Amino acid sequence: MARKRRELAQRPPLSPRARPEPRDFADALLRRAPGRLLSVIAEVKRKSPSGGAFPHADVVAVARAYEAAGASAISVLTDGPDFGGALEDLVAVRAAVSVPVLRKDFLVAAREVEESALWGADAVLLIADALEDGELREMLATARAVKVAALVEAHTEAHAERALAAGAELVGINNRDLATLKTDVGTALRVMPRLRTRARVLVAESGLKSVTELVSAREAGADAVLVGESLLRDADPGRALRRLLGEEGLSP
Numbered sequence: 001m002a003r004k005r006r007e008l009a010q011r012p013p014l015s016p017r018a019r020p021e022p023r024d025f026a027d028a029l030l031r032r033a034p035g036r037l038l039s040v041i042a043e044v045k046r047k048s049p050s051g052g053a054f055p056h057a058d059v060v061a062v063a064r065a066y067e068a069a070g071a072s073a074i075s076v077l078t079d080g081p082d083f084g085g086a087l088e089d090l091v092a093v094r095a096a097v098s099v100p101v102l103r104k105d106f107l108v109a110a111r112e113v114e115e116s117a118l119w120g121a122d123a124v125l126l127i128a129d130a131l132e133d134g135e136l137r138e139m140l141a142t143a144r145a146v147k148v149a150a151l152v153e154a155h156t157e158a159h160a161e162r163a164l165a166a167g168a169e170l171v172g173i174n175n176r177d178l179a180t181l182k183t184d185v186g187t188a189l190r191v192m193p194r195l196r197t198r199a200r201v202l203v204a205e206s207g208l209k210s211v212t213e214l215v216s217a218r219e220a221g222a223d224a225v226l227v228g229e230s231l232l233r234d235a236d237p238g239r240a241l242r243r244l245l246g247e248e249g250l251s252p
């Protein structure tokens with residue numbers, strides 16, 4: 001986050017761009033296909049600090065395959081140094097699919113929420129654990145003003161409570177501790193039941209790889225899951241998503 005703050009200070013001001021009509025991210029997650037237990041936000045990234053390099057450089061082709069396999073939204077990493085992404089990937093993916101697109105990055109300022117909207121993001125990720133209450137509120141207000149959905153992520157119950165108090169409606173529980181990069185898929189299962197009546201949309205994030213884990217996430221209150229690595233490890237990420245969605249049998 002310190003690096004992100006330094007980079008932002010050096011960036012030139014925004015130039016206006018034509019923004020495409022936003023797609024409704026919350027609605028896409030809540031409106032599940034018939035017989036489907038929960039929605040999947042499928043993620044594209046070229047590499048990650050925890051997973052190394054993935055065998056798919058063409059994130060647009062992967063995003064198309066995810067959509068064809070039933071993804072309700074696509075998450076695009078736009079961080080360059082750690083994830084090999086760029087804002088251009090967001091633009092290219094959004095043009096290639098018809099589902100909403102989430103900009104996944106370590107945003108540190110309201111100005112970047114505005115920037116995300118101008119680049120065509122339908123949603124942005126905000127990380128509660130890394131933002132002060134005031135920053136979170138300001139970024140949420142900007143998101144509302146520019147009509148970008150904000151998925152506010154927390155790794156602990158305390159940060160999830162801060163997110164709700166700041167006015168977050170879409171809350172993600174990250175199974176991965178961003179400080180240690182360790183993943184415990186039980187994290188979201190423990191925290192989500194305490195939030196389920198108060199968040200409009202609940203998302204379980206990171207480390208998910210099996211139908212059984214998705215069923216558990218649903219039982220704990222998840223409306224959606226955010227999945228990257230386990231799909232990107234497969235030679236055919238679309239097939240991996242179909243398998244995860246239990247085209248072989250995941251039903252309520």
Ligand SMILES: O=P(O)(O)OC[C@@H](O)[C@@H](O)c1c[nH]c2ccccc12
Binds near residue numbers: 105174206207
């Ligand atoms: O690739 P995974 O383990 O399926 O996880 C996806 C997503 O949850 C993860 O990439 C993530 C969650 N929160 C983040 C914040 C920044 C960067 C990345 C992330």
